[in-house]
Amino acid sequence: MKTRVFAQRLVAIAILAWAPAAAFAHQGLQSVAALVAPDVPTELRWVRNAKDAQEVRGAVAKALAANSLTVHDAIKVAHLNNPGLQAAYNELAIDKRPFEQDLYLAAQLVVRLAAETAKAYIRAVAAGQIADFVVQARAAADAEADLARRMAEIGNWSALDYMRRQLAYAEVTALLARAELAVGAAREHLARQMGVAAGAFSLARTLPPVPERPARADGLDTRTFAERFDLQALRYEVETQRGVLGLSRVTGIVDLMQAGSLRAPNADEASMMFQENTVPVFDWSESTDPLAEYTYMNAVHRLADAVVAARSQIRAAYGAYRTAFDLSHHQRGEILALRKRMGEESLLRNNGMLNSVFDLLGERREEIAAVIATIEADRDFFLAETALRYTPAVDVAGIVLSVDQTEAAPHSHGPSGH
């Protein structure tokens, strides 16, 4: 996983020299790209004329021409082509926020769009893979119903026996319609992230294999503070307030990693200003503003509160990731493996005329159901992995383990909603 320190963020910001109102328009995207590079190495384009538009169209067409779109290319297309993101650039250029705050906001939008696009991509591939197996299940039910009809026609079976099989086929047919609807909806969602038509791209038929070993959780939630853009923005607010209020004499230290608890400064902290995990508290009598204490401490506690929330979110994201990893392996290594072996045993019984071809096809449908549950478990793993990848940078709320297996249509909220 990436490592990065607070100081590097400040370097990116320090190079600006433009007046605040025009700064984002002139230098914003370059700085945003530098900010998000550790999370999402990507290309950002602000389309401002026909030439820009033509270049973007060319890059998008090239990425979409592939036999199967990669998740990396899907994110690249989204960043080049998502109209909501273009709208956000323009909005940031005309707002009255300090340039730094614009950068943090833009960075969050860019990373969130990457996360949403990756999520949509995973759902779309999985939906297609599931539908392929529902087609197989329908083929099994179709063969059962067909044989049952022939059995009834020559008098080997009653109408009731035949109707039982026909009913099973009818039910699987309904399942397939729903599976195909889910494929369409998932593709549309991905298409919206990329700003293209749903028919404009081809996807992989299968999800990649889930890794053999899980990522480790070491130090994950202590890195949060340095890397989250929303925390950076809040911290910037505290620093700005200090300057505005004219505070410099340190009387206490607020430890952000201890839920904002206040303590006396050590000797070497008395002259220090901001450190990675702490913010200073000052002698309020320094300021000419009688409300200095409340104005400043409001900003400090909002920051501390956000740090608590961010650390909790990332721990939850890792918990969800780890459970999804275990469930995926359990589903494949235990449940699906048992189903396959049961299918083999069932076939041995069929060899001995100990069961019927209807039993065999029924077992096969059960096995297909286990395959579908395995694809769903893999999908949930990759969704949880996506959440874990981006949570250190932004609040990716909503991208957590999907507990509800029946959920068919993906959520739809793009960056334009933020």
Add this chain to the structure above:
Amino acid sequence: MVSRREAISGIGAALLGVAAVARSVLAQVPDAPSRDSPAFQPPLMPPNGPPYNPVVTLNGWTLPWRMKDGWKEFHLVAEPVIRELAPGMKANLWGYNGQSPGPTIECVEGDRLRIFVTNKLPEHTTVHWHGVIVPNGMDGVGGLTQPQIPVGKTFVYEFEARHSGTFMYHPHADELVQMAMGMMGFFVVHPRDPTQHRVDRDFVFITNAYDIDPGAKTPRINTMTDFNLWSWNSRVFPGIDHLAVRRGDRARIRIGNLTMTNHPLHLHGYNFRVTCADGGWVPPGAQWPETTVDVPVGAMRAVEFEATAPGDCAFHCHKSHHAMNAMGHDVPTMIGVDHRGVGRRIVSLIPDYMIMGERGMADMGEMEMPLPDNTLPMMTGFGPFGPLEMGGMFTVLKVRDGLARDDYRDPGWYAQPPGTAVREWTG
């Protein structure tokens, strides 16, 4: 080499904490011989005591005894055993002295018998001498005529064999379980006069039934009617010994039935007479000619015939399901079902699937497909003209010229004289 019985009983003793029998007591108890194979055993000629013409137990043996102070002393050990039902299938059963059924006990009218019974089962047991007239206290009915024999204990039954005839022994304690697990044996009392009821070849077996799920080894003891393995002496075709008889011999077949249904046993090529039942010998004037003897539950029959005509004569239960091995009773009839188009679709879903049954089930007799572990084909066996398509209670009586008196070996398939066999009509 440690026999399987010794190994198993050793494990049993260790697991159950069976107390070792005191050495002084042990010294008085005769040996308990054991067998670990269902292979054919020649008749046991009596080494002592009054002479008699011994029987042949299909896939079994006769328990040796010792004479002591005028008593014939036998030792039965009730214990878990592993019985091969036919090559390719072994069952976890309970039996006596290493096998199920237990060894045949043979004695002579007037013999004084002392039968030691050691219980190495995980639960108590008794032995009932089915059909034998004994003092009430020797009848072996747990709770009624005796306390059950506890685990690890040895009890002694003593009685005089008063009537010659055809009998059995089996537990009368937790009887349902112990018989479902295979505990039973044949018991023959020979006439004092060896010329009386004399035959040249005297075969014995007990019909029994098991319900063993394909792929499993242990009978489902709670099954009442739907058994899937119908056996003679805990053997099924093609595992049952054939009956080799010298042409001109007088042959007897004695059958006991310890299943829960009757078995009409049909012999091809001969008509026979029922000469003995559980109550004793049938007077010649009352003997009834048959080719199928229906053996009721809990009863015995002996049939006799002069083996005048050479040939390979099928001998089987006439309930056709009883001449089959385990099969799928819920499998629907597929005869006549047109598989065109569907078969290929099924194979695309289940690559190793093979269409069977649309013309009947005879395919099964010819094909040798992989089956669940420890499972016999429903119908199997090959003869000189093709698949026999049999299982369960089926074997062959082989009457041949020129066999030696005690030669019971397989004489091979019968060579039919030219012009005596069925032929295709070609106009």
